[in-house]
Amino acid sequence: MKATPLAYWVVLPLLMVFWGLMAWQLDSSLLPSPLAVLDTLQREAASGELQRHLAITLQRVAISFTLAMALGVLIGIAMGRLPLVNALFDPLLVLLLNLPALVLIILLYVWFGLVEAAAILAVVINKVPNVAVTLREGARSLDPRLEQMARVYDFSPVKRLQHVWVPQLFPYLMAATRGGLALIWKIVLVVELLGRSDGVGFQLHLAFQIFDVAGLLAYSLAFIAIVQLIELLILQPLERRASRWRRSGAQHA
Amino acid sequence: MLEFAVPGGHPVLAPMSLRIAQGDRICLLGPSGIGKTTLLNRLAGLEPGQPRPALRIGYLFQEHRLLPWRTLHDNLRLVGVRSDQVSSLLSQVGLDGYGAHFPDQLSLGMARRAALARCLAVRPELLLLDEPFASLDPHRATELQALIRKLLDRTPHMAMICVTHELRDAAALANRVWYLAGRPAHLRHDGNLGDTPAAVADLARQLETLGQESSAQVRAQQPRTLGPEAADGQR
Numbered sequence: 001m002k003a004t005p006l007a008y009w010v011v012l013p014l015l016m017v018f019w020g021l022m023a024w025q026l027d028s029s030l031l032p033s034p035l036a037v038l039d040t041l042q043r044e045a046a047s048g049e050l051q052r053h054l055a056i057t058l059q060r061v062a063i064s065f066t067l068a069m070a071l072g073v074l075i076g077i078a079m080g081r082l083p084l085v086n087a088l089f090d091p092l093l094v095l096l097l098n099l100p101a102l103v104l105i106i107l108l109y110v111w112f113g114l115v116e117a118a119a120i121l122a123v124v125i126n127k128v129p130n131v132a133v134t135l136r137e138g139a140r141s142l143d144p145r146l147e148q149m150a151r152v153y154d155f156s157p158v159k160r161l162q163h164v165w166v167p168q169l170f171p172y173l174m175a176a177t178r179g180g181l182a183l184i185w186k187i188v189l190v191v192e193l194l195g196r197s198d199g200v201g202f203q204l205h206l207a208f209q210i211f212d213v214a215g216l217l218a219y220s221l222a223f224i225a226i227v228q229l230i231e232l233l234i235l236q237p238l239e240r241r242a243s244r245w246r247r248s249g250a251q252h253a
Numbered sequence: 254m255l256e257f258a259v260p261g262g263h264p265v266l267a268p269m270s271l272r273i274a275q276g277d278r279i280c281l282l283g284p285s286g287i288g289k290t291t292l293l294n295r296l297a298g299l300e301p302g303q304p305r306p307a308l309r310i311g312y313l314f315q316e317h318r319l320l321p322w323r324t325l326h327d328n329l330r331l332v333g334v335r336s337d338q339v340s341s342l343l344s345q346v347g348l349d350g351y352g353a354h355f356p357d358q359l360s361l362g363m364a365r366r367a368a369l370a371r372c373l374a375v376r377p378e379l380l381l382l383d384e385p386f387a388s389l390d391p392h393r394a395t396e397l398q399a400l401i402r403k404l405l406d407r408t409p410h411m412a413m414i415c416v417t418h419e420l421r422d423a424a425a426l427a428n429r430v431w432y433l434a435g436r437p438a439h440l441r442h443d444g445n446l447g448d449t450p451a452a453v454a455d456l457a458r459q460l461e462t463l464g465q466e467s468s469a470q471v472r473a474q475q476p477r478t479l480g481p482e483a484a485d486g487q488r
Contacts (some may be wrong), residue, residue: 245323
């Protein structure tokens with residue numbers, strides 16, 4: 001365990017050194033050096049463009065994430081608890097899980113035009129099946145013994161949800177959140193690239209057209225950093241707090 | 254007086270009609286796997302499609318079934334105990350100062366006592382105990398028995414049904430004995446527990462005979478489809 005934080009700082013710096021050496025050797029605009037990327041990053045940040053596009057993309061991620069989680073959690077729990085709902089939705093789920101994100105995005109743009117709602121909808125429909133499948137597993141694993149307990153002590157539906165269900169579903173919610181963030185921001189970029197005129201995806205589109213690899217890397221790395229910050233500042237503290245009872249240890253048992 | 258009926262067609266229990274009076278202390282005995290817990294669940298209204306029971310019930314399950322992610326304090330608050338009453342309730346079951354502990358930090362016996370505190374918190378008219386002394390060492394079992402006795406003495410109107418394997422436990426807690434046997438299970442014996450040790454011993458002999466009869470019956474009812482090979486495989 002002690003070696004882990006150290007190891008964490010081995011691979012990434014090595015990669016940077018390797019990248020720097022390669023860029024220095026090739027001396028081509030197609031592989032800019034890390035410093036050149038940093039330079040682009042600074043220039044974009046100074047003009048305010050970086051912040052603007054990051055904010056727009058982040059907003060799209062937040063909206064589609066919230067919608068997809070809300071819908072997916074409801075559908076997943078209903079499927080896990082009610083066999084009829086499961087029978088109805090299961091074929092649809094299989095279909096959607098296997099439908100390429102790209103197909104859905106193109107279809108929605110063709111049908112509804114290059115509008116914001118179509119973009120968000122495409123991302124949401126892509127993500128809902130993953131959330132639903134994860135939460136269905138969670139709902140199926142709810143402890144029937146605690147259900148009986150909640151019935152004996154006459155827990156209201158809200159109390160049951162808050163104190164009996166959510167703590168049991170928490171690991172599944174976290175798994176859906178983690179997988180959700182990673183998947184959603186990638187799809188958002190594709191959606192932006194194909195049909196929006198702002199956001200990180202749109203900037204990547206521009207960079208692609210003029211083979212501006214430095215711009216491409218600058219925008220991608222900036223967004224990866226933001227996703228990593230969300231993980232460190234929001235998800236991990238949340239998880240630590242919720243699993244306090246687990247780590248409290250069995251001092252008597 | 255509680256009137257309680259098991260309708261026909263139940264997969265485990267035979268149709269039966271039970272009467273439980275206020276202050277009845279019933280010990281439910283019978284071979285393991287016969288349906289004692291099923292009967293308790295039925296009484297508590299926990300079987301699928303059952304309506305909410307008409308009276309307040311406290312149910313000490315075999316496992317503590319406290320919410321592991323809530324402290325004892327919060328577990329008791331969730332069944333309606335006022336915040337300022339939690340500590341006095343905990344001290345009634347000998348858990349002074351354990352309010353901030355999570356259930357998994359407690360020993361089996363302590364967790365069971367915490368669950369017992371939760372049962373009492375709802376001021377039950379009927380208290381159901383499912384093998385409260387199982388897996389406790391003899392010393393802890395005797396302690397818990399004394400505690401339950403004390404709590405019963407304090408609530409003379411509360412009825413109690415306690416599932417156990419030991420008539421010894423029955424003698425300590427109960428004034429009435431049910432013996433569940435057969436397939437489907439029905440009450441083979443419903444009677445008062447004698448006051449004297451001799452009467453209890455006599456009842457013990459009676460129940461032993463009942464137990465032997467009923468397991469012989471169960472064996473006779475099992476389909477004889479097992480061939481010699483299958484029987485070998487069961488060694």
